[in-house]
Amino acid sequence: MIVNGKPYQSIWTDPSNDEVVMIINQHLLPFEFRVDEISSSAQVMEAIRTMKVRGAPLIGICGAFGLYMACLEARHKKDGEKYISEHAEMLKSARPTAVNLAWAVNRVMQKTAGVKDPEEKIRGARKEAIGMMEEDKESCFRIGQHGLELILEISRRKKGSPVNILTHCNAGWLACIDYGTATSPIYLAHDQGIKLHIWVDETRPRNQGARLTAWELGQHGVPHTVIVDNAGGHLMQKRLVDMVIVGSDRTTRTGDVANKIGTYLKALAAHDNDIPFYVALPSSSIDFSIRSGINEIRVEERDLSEVRNMEGSIRGDIYTVNIIPEKSPVSNFGFDITPARLVTGLITERGICGANEQEIIKLFPEH
Numbered sequence: 318m319i320v321n322g323k324p325y326q327s328i329w330t331d332p333s334n335d336e337v338v339m340i341i342n343q344h345l346l347p348f349e350f351r352v353d354e355i356s357s358s359a360q361v362m363e364a365i366r367t368m369k370v371r372g373a374p375l376i377g378i379c380g381a382f383g384l385y386m387a388c389l390e391a392r393h394k395k396d397g398e399k400y401i402s403e404h405a406e407m408l409k410s411a412r413p414t415a416v417n418l419a420w421a422v423n424r425v426m427q428k429t430a431g432v433k434d435p436e437e438k439i440r441g442a443r444k445e446a447i448g449m450m451e452e453d454k455e456s457c458f459r460i461g462q463h464g465l466e467l468i469l470e471i472s473r474r475k476k477g478s479p480v481n482i483l484t485h486c487n488a489g490w491l492a493c494i495d496y497g498t499a500t501s502p503i504y505l506a507h508d509q510g511i512k513l514h515i516w517v518d519e520t521r522p523r524n525q526g527a528r529l530t531a532w533e534l535g536q537h538g539v540p541h542t543v544i545v546d547n548a549g550g551h552l553m554q555k556r557l558v559d560m561v562i563v564g565s566d567r568t569t570r571t572g573d574v575a576n577k578i579g580t581y582l583k584a585l586a587a588h589d590n591d592i593p594f595y596v597a598l599p600s601s602s603i604d605f606s607i608r609s610g611i612n613e614i615r616v617e618e619r620d621l622s623e624v625r626n627m628e629g630s631i632r633g634d635i636y637t638v639n640i641i642p643e644k645s646p647v648s649n650f651g652f653d654i655t656p657a658r659l660v661t662g663l664i665t666e667r668g669i670c671g672a673n674e675q676e677i678i679k680l681f682p683e684h
């Protein structure tokens with residue numbers, strides 16, 4: 318997507334150095350646009366853990382490059398195989414809820430398993446990571462094409478007046494490689510001249526909506542308004558929302574959706590007001606091995622400072638301030654589970670299906 322008139326993706330390989338990848342440092346957005354170099358598996362781990370890179374598809378691809386870097390580092394180790402498998406486990410545990418991380422790391426492990434020659438292993442890991450990066454772009458573009466049909470239908474019904482879409486967190490191109498999941502149909506529709514307006518949930522505690530989604534949409538010229546997390550229900554009652562589209566960090570084979578904390582409340586409000594609630598996701602975010610979101614998805618609990626503090630900018634400098642009485646306890650669950658019964662449909666790279674096992678498996682019969 319375009320940043321200051323120039324095309325970017327969220328991660329890319331350095332054309333002048335095979336051992337380096339470049340990322341957009343998401344800590345600093347929207348106050349500063351900075352590209353960081355990453356050249357070790359430890360740096361990948363730190364970037365994922367601290368959320369310099371975040372969003373299920375992107376952390377998956379970063380994890381794949383992290384394993385590639387572990388293969389590079391293993392050249393100088395006595396027991397290279399052990400070093401690589403230990404790093405695979407460490408990478409997978411950096412963020413537990415998004416299934417893409419384990420999926421991507423396992424895929425690189427499987428592709429390079431049994432390759433004895435270290436140089437061949439390195440080449441194989443790099444090829445696989447780059448291949449997955451390209452696949453993710455393609456998947457997100459296809460998600461956009463399928464979701465576009467839903468937006469077109471509403472636009473026709475509203476005789477061309479703006480389609481109001483509510484989204485939560487950042488399921489945009491910054492969370493993937495390009496296009497995004499929830500935002501992909503939005504960008505495609507906007508580029509076709511369809512009138513849209515996006516309600517952007519601020520998404521406390523890290524404010525991915527206010528800081529990242531609003532920034533992305535603004536860069537692309539998509540009309541949007543940032544709202545506090547609790548405003549969605551009111552807007553739905555007032556018929557100011559035509560549809561909701563969110564992303565997912567992990568979806569079960571039965572259609573239960575783990576996504577950023579607060580998603581469930583939006584789904585409940587949408588259900589109560591008869592507003593379609595769609596989840597846009599690549600199949601790499603579907604965990605085909607589990608059935609129950611509530612019982613089988615581990616919800617990440619993040620550092621309490623995320624709740625205690627707020628970050629903002631004054632004249633270009635970023636400051637952190639405390640917003641809670643020091644002695645008050647806080648808790649910080651990163652995600653929640655939206656049960657399948659509240660999901661109108663899943664927008665995947667292969668098409669749109671109901672959030673139920675039968676329809677999911679019909680689209681992905683290999684599972």
Ligand code: MRU
Nearest residue numbers: 371372373486488492564565577
């Ligand atoms: O904690 P984050 O910022 O990594 O959470 C991201 C989300 O919840 C996104 O909405 C989800 O990953 C979908 S990403 C396309």
